[in-house]
Amino acid sequence: MKRGKKYIEAAKQIDRNNLYEVIDAFGLVGKTAIAKFDETVEAHVKLGVDSRHADQQVRGAVVLPHGTGKSVRVLVFAKGVKADEAKAAGAEFVGAEDLIPKIQNEGWLDFDVVVATPDMMGVVGRLGRVLGPKGLMPNPKAGTVTMDVTKAVNEIKAGKIEYRLDKTNIIHVPIGKVSFGDEKLKENFSTLMSAIIKAKPAAAKGQYLKSVAISSTMGPGIKINPARLV
CATH class of the missing domain: 3.40.50.790 (Ribosomal protein L1/L10, domain II)
Structure with missing residues (x-):
C-alpha cells in the first residue's frame, strides 16, 4: 500500500520496534495525526484466546468517561x-x-x-x-x-461502546478524538482496558494481552507495552 508524504513523515516519529509507555503513546498519537479533520483514535487489542470456542469469547460494553466524540443514532x-x-x-x-x-x-x-x-x-x-x-x-x-x-x-x-473479538482475536474500538488531548484519551483507554482485563475468560491460558496498539484514523500505529497494563 502506497503511503503519502505526510504519513511517511509522521511514521518517522515512531520506533516500530519499541513498546511505548501509555503516557508516551498518547503524546505521539496527537503528533502523528495528519488529516485536516478531527481524527478518531482507536485501540487495537490482540488477546491470547481462541474466539472459535464459546468459553473463550470476550465481549461486553463500557461507558467511556469522556465519550467517543461521535453522535450516536x-x-x-x-x-x-x-x-x-x-x-x-x-x-x-x-x-x-x-x-x-x-x-x-x-x-x-x-x-x-x-x-x-x-x-x-x-x-x-x-x-x-x-x-x-x-x-x-x-x-x-x-x-x-x-x-x-x-x-x-x-x-x-453518554459514550457507551461495545467491544468484541473479531475472527483474528483482536478487539478494535474507538476511544475518542485527537482533539480530546492526552489526558482524556488516556482515561478512556484505561477504562476500556480495565473492562477487557476483567472480562478475561477462565478458559484463557498463557499471556492474555498479546499486543496493544493505538492509532488515529489516518496515522501510524503505536505499540503499547502490554505488560504495564495488567
Whole structure:
C-alpha cells in the first residue's frame, strides 16, 4: 500500500520496534495525526484466546468517561410504555414489527446501535441476517437487550461502546478524538482496558494481552507495552 508524504513523515516519529509507555503513546498519537479533520483514535487489542470456542469469547460494553466524540443514532425496538420511555430518553428511532420491512426490504440502516426489550427479541431475530454481520444485533452482555430502555439509551448517548473479538482475536474500538488531548484519551483507554482485563475468560491460558496498539484514523500505529497494563 502506497503511503503519502505526510504519513511517511509522521511514521518517522515512531520506533516500530519499541513498546511505548501509555503516557508516551498518547503524546505521539496527537503528533502523528495528519488529516485536516478531527481524527478518531482507536485501540487495537490482540488477546491470547481462541474466539472459535464459546468459553473463550470476550465481549461486553463500557461507558467511556469522556465519550467517543461521535453522535450516536439509537434505534429501540419496544412497545407501549417502553416505547414512550425510549422516545423520552432521546432515541432517534422507536418501533416494532413495522420496522422489519423497512430494514429487510428497503435496506434502511440509518442507525448506529440497536436496543430491544426482551419481549421484542422474537421480532428482532428475524433481522439477524441483516443486523448480525454489521454487529448491530442487540445482546444482553452489551446491555442492549433490557427492560430499562431509559438507562440503555442514556448510557449509549453518554459514550457507551461495545467491544468484541473479531475472527483474528483482536478487539478494535474507538476511544475518542485527537482533539480530546492526552489526558482524556488516556482515561478512556484505561477504562476500556480495565473492562477487557476483567472480562478475561477462565478458559484463557498463557499471556492474555498479546499486543496493544493505538492509532488515529489516518496515522501510524503505536505499540503499547502490554505488560504495564495488567
